[in-house]
Amino acid sequence: MTVRPPTLRDKRRYVLVRVDPPGTQIDLKELYYTVSDAITSLWGDAVAAVIVQAVICAEGDYVVVRCRRGSERELAIALSTITMFCDSPVALRIIAASGTIDSLRDRMKPSVKASDETAPAEECRFGGKECFVAHCDGQKVDVIEKGFKNTHRLFLIKEDLEEP
Amino acid sequence: MKITDAAVCPYPNGDSSVRRLALEAEALGFDSLVAIDTPSARYGEVEVRNGLFIRNAGMKDVIAQVKRAKDPTTVISVKAGDAGFNRGVVGLRGVHILRGVHAADRNAFDHVTAKMAADNRVAVDIDLSVIIAGRGIARQRAIQRYRDVLVLERRFEFPLTMSTYARSVLELRAVREVSGLCTLLGMDIPDVERAFAGVDRVTTPPKPSVRVI
Known part of the structure; x- marks a missing residue:
């Protein structure tokens, strides 16, 4: 099968999301189902099919979620309705949206460990x-x-x- | 214009201290919070106002509790009940916000109550926690009820307030996210701005229409 030329492919956008509280174990598959559930519950199957969301990668407390260009608003609203992930309370904070994953990497801050010098006693x-x-x-x-x-x-x- | 979250529930009602809620709220773009059963204070750039939430009470209890509230900066809110109760509450001096309209009967907040709310400057609260955490029929019903309230708001122009009822920092939402969620109710940006400023509007004494020189 021939590969579709770039001009005929769907334009995608990438949304950078921070998962709160810090240190939450992120299982990409579980997160995909959680995001998918939230979108379908809020917008229905028809809009979910237009958004075509996918969880691309997780780095530290950050996750990159992909969607079709023009549907970032719907994705962002659906992400803000996520309150639970793997039976524990979470909040997904939307940091930025971009056309490339590389530009989103600049926005990721390194996570702070509890063993930091500034941390209080255990x-x-x-x-x-x-x-x-x-x-x-x-x-x-x-x-x-x-x-x-x-x-x-x-x-x-x-x-x-x-x-x- | 102050961007205010009209109800948060800090520790011990929730799992976050009021200082932490204020810190997070500042990062999320809020200027002030109304914290239920928490003394007024200022933490950094965020002003925290004491909130008194009267729920599951009859009219007599509401009157007694409103009279008992001594602090003039306290934001007093009452949970909505049936139509008669709501009209009584809206007409009561000292009450600032009517909450939980989405959970009340369909006709509990009608055009008469809306007109009274506009005349007495009592705000109707939009509870975002139902839209954020609710699923299925509960969320659909809340959206439907708030859309109905907004029809009355456009006609009578009573104040609105916006609440997340956050018991945890994880339940707070950024101003942009709240604006996005409000589009589900058919609100545009000016509507959302007015709702964010609703607490200020109901707690500031009205300017006299005639000024004696």
Whole structure:
């Protein structure tokens, strides 16, 4: 089969998305199904067929999603309705859209590890309870309460933490 | 114009502290937040206003709670009920926002209530959490109900407010995303701007139409 010449191919756009909270394990296939579900639920099959979305790659906390040119708005609105991914709460923050993946790579910031020098001690206290730091980026600190129950993530800043 | 999210629920109602919500809201393009049951403060560039949300209460309770609210900067909102209740609430001095119209009966917010809301400068809240997190019939019904409210808004010009009801920083949405979601309701950019400025509009005392010199 001959390859279709570039002038006859569909024009595509690439949308750069940051997955919050940082450190979320991104399974591309699962993410594809999540995005697809959100688009179909919001716009229906007909518009989903026009958008032709695909999850291209994931680098750190960033994901590149492809769509047909002209359907970025529909894709962006559908992405903002995604609240859960693999049974955990997430938010997909749209950073930029471009015609090439290369130009989107410039917008990706390297992820900050919890072992950063600026990070507070591994253990901390909040609301009279012992917690440990799950992620720290500048002012922002994500903590998880210690114990078997209530191990959900709390989103705080350094000023919220109590002195040990 | 201040871009305001008219309802967020910080810790302990949610999983994010009010400071973190303010920090994230600033990054997402908001100027102010109304935080339910949280003292007013300013964090960085974001002004956080105390919000009192009265729900599941009869008319007597609503009157008592509105009277009890001493802080003049508190944004008082009441959950919508049936048509009679809504008319009573909208006519009550001190109430700023009527919330949860999408969950009320179909005729609970009619043209009479809309006219009263416009006269008394009481805003109707658009709850985006239903549109963001809802699926299927629940979301369809909410969109349908808000489209109906917007028909009345264009006719009577009562204020609107916009809320994400974020209990977590993950539930906050950027201003651009909110604008996109509002297009689902048939709102254009000027409508969205007016809704973002709705809290300011209902809490600022009206300018007298006659000025004594």
